[in-house]
Amino acid sequence: MDYMAFTKMSYGVYVVTSWADGGRPTGCTANSAMQVTSEPATIAVRINHDNFTNECIKNSGMFALNILGENSKPLIIGTFGFRSGRDFDKFAEAPEVKSFLPVVDDCIAHITCKVIDTMESETHTVFLGEVTGAEVLKEDAPMTYAYYHNVIKGKSPKNAPTYIKE
Helix, strand or coil: HHHHHHCCCCCECCEEECCHHHHHHHHEECCEEEEECCCCEEEEEEEEEECHHHHHHHHHEEEEEEEEEECHHHHHHHHHHCCCCCCCCCCCCCCCCEEEEEEEECEEEEEEEEEEEEEEEEEEEEEEEEEEEEEEECCCCCCCHHHHHHHCCCCCCCCCCCCCCC
C-alpha cells in the first residue's frame, strides 16, 4: 500500500484544547476536523486514544478547535504535537479562555464545542461537538497539512494518523 496517497487528501492543521484534571489547560495538534451540520452548528474532531487530550475531552465533555493559519508560529505545532500534556504544561502562560475553554492565541479562528456524541475506532475517538461559540481572530490562509509538510517541512508525530515511518 502506498501510504503517500493519504497525504494527497485535504487536511487542515489544528490545535484541539480542553481542560485536564484540576482545571489545567491542555491540547494536541490534530489534522482532522470538519463541519457536520449548520443548524445546529456541529463539528467533528478525531483524537488518538493515546493522547492525553482524548481523556480530557471525555472527562470534561468540551473541546475547542483552534484553526492555525499559514503565518501561525510553527512552534505551536511542536508544542502541542510532540509532547504529552500529562507531564508538560503546553500553556506556559495562562491561556485565553473563550466559552469556558482554553484557546491558542496565535490561531486565525477558534470554535468551542460541547460533546454530544462519540464514535470509537481501533485507535481514535471521533468527538461530535455542538458549537457553543466561534470567532475569527485574524485574516490568513488556513494552514493545510500539505503546506505544513511541503513549506514548513514538518513531520507527523507517531500518534498522528498520517505518521509514516522513515
